[in-house]
Amino acid sequence: MKRVIISILSVFILILLNASQIYSKDKCGLGVTLDVIRAFDDRLPVLSDEDMKAILEEAKRIISIKLGDRIKIIFRDNGTISLEDLFKDRSYRKIDFYKRLTAWQYDLNLTEILPLLHTKKFKKYIIRFLKQWDINSLKNFFPDKNINNYDDVFYNLMSVYHNRIKWLKSLKINDSEKLVLEPLPPHQSFIEWLGYMWNQNRYDIIFTNGLIIFDLLSEPYPHAICKHAKVGGCSFFSPKRVPLDGRSLMVNIFGEYGNIEGICDTRENISRELKNKILGGFYFAHEFGHAFYMLPDVYDHGDTCLMNTSFHTMDNVKGYNLLISDLSPCAKCQPWIVAKEYSVKARLAYEKGDYEKAGELYLKGANETPKLVDANYKFYIKGIYEKALNAFQKANNKYGEKKCRRMIKKLGEKIWRSE
Numbered sequence: 001m002k003r004v005i006i007s008i009l010s011v012f013i014l015i016l017l018n019a020s021q022i023y024s025k026d027k028c029g030l031g032v033t034l035d036v037i038r039a040f041d042d043r044l045p046v047l048s049d050e051d052m053k054a055i056l057e058e059a060k061r062i063i064s065i066k067l068g069d070r071i072k073i074i075f076r077d078n079g080t081i082s083l084e085d086l087f088k089d090r091s092y093r094k095i096d097f098y099k100r101l102t103a104w105q106y107d108l109n110l111t112e113i114l115p116l117l118h119t120k121k122f123k124k125y126i127i128r129f130l131k132q133w134d135i136n137s138l139k140n141f142f143p144d145k146n147i148n149n150y151d152d153v154f155y156n157l158m159s160v161y162h163n164r165i166k167w168l169k170s171l172k173i174n175d176s177e178k179l180v181l182e183p184l185p186p187h188q189s190f191i192e193w194l195g196y197m198w199n200q201n202r203y204d205i206i207f208t209n210g211l212i213i214f215d216l217l218s219e220p221y222p223h224a225i226c227k228h229a230k231v232g233g234c235s236f237f238s239p240k241r242v243p244l245d246g247r248s249l250m251v252n253i254f255g256e257y258g259n260i261e262g263i264c265d266t267r268e269n270i271s272r273e274l275k276n277k278i279l280g281g282f283y284f285a286h287e288f289g290h291a292f293y294m295l296p297d298v299y300d301h302g303d304t305c306l307m308n309t310s311f312h313t314m315d316n317v318k319g320y321n322l323l324i325s326d327l328s329p330c331a332k333c334q335p336w337i338v339a340k341e342y343s344v345k346a347r348l349a350y351e352k353g354d355y356e357k358a359g360e361l362y363l364k365g366a367n368e369t370p371k372l373v374d375a376n377y378k379f380y381i382k383g384i385y386e387k388a389l390n391a392f393q394k395a396n397n398k399y400g401e402k403k404c405r406r407m408i409k410k411l412g413e414k415i416w417r418s419e
């Protein structure tokens, strides 16, 4: 664990030394350039260049309406790659982060006889994870079951999990070819995505069209498992990526475009234009709020806030229409945006060689960040202090350095939100 953190720190430092034009400042204000790629399974429908343009434009429009345009977003389209090519580099399998994840991997061949599932430690861990929700909200996921306690939730959730996986394995493309490939290719496993995204340093945003099985047993989100046990959009840790401050995100168009009965939206009355608006403005913009501004899912900002929790369970057309029914920014999202702005300004000061100012701005950013972020708060804040430390070292500010070191030590080594 310690090694992981040390390597993250060194990666941050390396990145800071290799500063390039990712952040910019001109008369229009602060800007950030993000690298976008489409990574596709060629057995399934894909996005054209025009689709991509429409999606990114809608994303930009909604982000600037809902979260304001204090920071301009610039998307750089890097075209298309096959999923096989994306996962060609398997060097991520050597890193500790990935190795730790594989200990929690759902085995599609073993399903319910996987030994891990029958250990006391596993049950205890999962119940602790489930306790972040109250029992009544969890009951809703199992309407025809008698749920009285977390043990009941655990057993029912696992049973649903196995059934979903078996069902996924039975799905076919065009009623002929199996959707889930054997052996499972890396691009169909969420754990492989987590490992790959942690290690890569090329992309900030990936649009993909394939089925990604939710095979991470340590974070069995009931809404994800009870729905399809697949991964739609997701924001990842990508410590080597600077533009999203060590994060990246993936948008999966499989649900909108996959055209497989029972798992994809096969309603014929939804135009391609509307699908693209939903993907850009509803799904991607929301994930962007998580990944860039560190906004968590919220329940008390009003229904039309981009980060509204209930969007996850809402029909996508209804959700999109609700989102655009109010085209004004959410005041309650502002504190996260203000905090982020300090970090962007800090980075710019750093690139200009004004290290003292950069360090101070990072500290302000850490200070202003609300306690609830879309990640483990301590891990995120520690990342900011690590950047401040680097800046103070360059400025030869011993007092600043000492302060940062003290905070870094205090913040500990946890990575996951549920730890």
Ligand SMILES: [Zn+2]
Residues within 6 Å of the ligand: 286, 290, 296, 297, 312
């Ligand atoms: Zn969310």
Ligand SMILES: [Zn+2]
Residues within 6 Å of the ligand: 298, 301, 305, 306, 307, 330, 331, 332, 333
């Ligand atoms: Zn809000």
